[in-house]
Amino acid sequence: MATNPLRLRTKNYRQVAAIEIILIFLVLTLGDFVRSLKLPAAPSIINTILLLAEAIYVLLLLQLSNFLNPNKRANLWLRSAFVIIIALSVVALNPFVEIVSDKTPWLIAVHIVLCSVECYLIALGLMDIYDVELHITERLWGSVAIYLLIAIGWASFYEIFVLINPASLGVGLEPGYQTYSESLYYSLCSISGTGSVYTNPAHFIRNFALIEAVWGVLFLVMLIGRLFSLPSNSSK
Numbered sequence: 001m002a003t004n005p006l007r008l009r010t011k012n013y014r015q016v017a018a019i020e021i022i023l024i025f026l027v028l029t030l031g032d033f034v035r036s037l038k039l040p041a042a043p044s045i046i047n048t049i050l051l052l053a054e055a056i057y058v059l060l061l062l063q064l065s066n067f068l069n070p071n072k073r074a075n076l077w078l079r080s081a082f083v084i085i086i087a088l089s090v091v092a093l094n095p096f097v098e099i100v101s102d103k104t105p106w107l108i109a110v111h112i113v114l115c116s117v118e119c120y121l122i123a124l125g126l127m128d129i130y131d132v133e134l135h136i137t138e139r140l141w142g143s144v145a146i147y148l149l150i151a152i153g154w155a156s157f158y159e160i161f162v163l164i165n166p167a168s169l170g171v172g173l174e175p176g177y178q179t180y181s182e183s184l185y186y187s188l189c190s191i192s193g194t195g196s197v198y199t200n201p202a203h204f205i206r207n208f209a210l211i212e213a214v215w216g217v218l219f220l221v222m223l224i225g226r227l228f229s230l231p232s233n234s235s236k
Contacts, residue, residue: 118153170200191216
């Protein structure tokens, strides 16, 4: 019997990490690929891709929250937040009809709610992967999944400021796919310490990038320290 690759039947961090990697790949590459084809409907196709990626991501977060915190009241709040995120995104990025002329306020609202949810799930995920009861293999995959979630969460955070000031990264960006894909790119560069092509970001963006970079290093240091501090029978 075939299983749905987007449905988590258990707290499968390996599956979560794989879906996150695919979504990051989609956001960073497919928009530029579609634009390179110079199709008349390119903006609508790009918005469709972005909405689809967001819907899959929201579904992933919702399922992950059910495993990390089975509290019904908390999950009811999360479901309401996810409905708000999708509804606002459809209004701002509708690929079939232009609902609003200025999508910026709607996208800012999307990422404020999304960033709040991501922070909550990152906190739950960190507590879970440092649990002594967790198998070492699941702990490692969980670390990958939470590490990527941190990077995506920072992207949402950057996106808020880039939407408020489109020149925050040093270049003008159009609200929507451009601002989010570049925010995600900047976040991944910052947390990995690889450095980005943006050499003149706004002062506050540069400072937040430094905080994210330090956070990324501390995450790895704490994970390694945790692995070495575990009793030998926890890896069996």
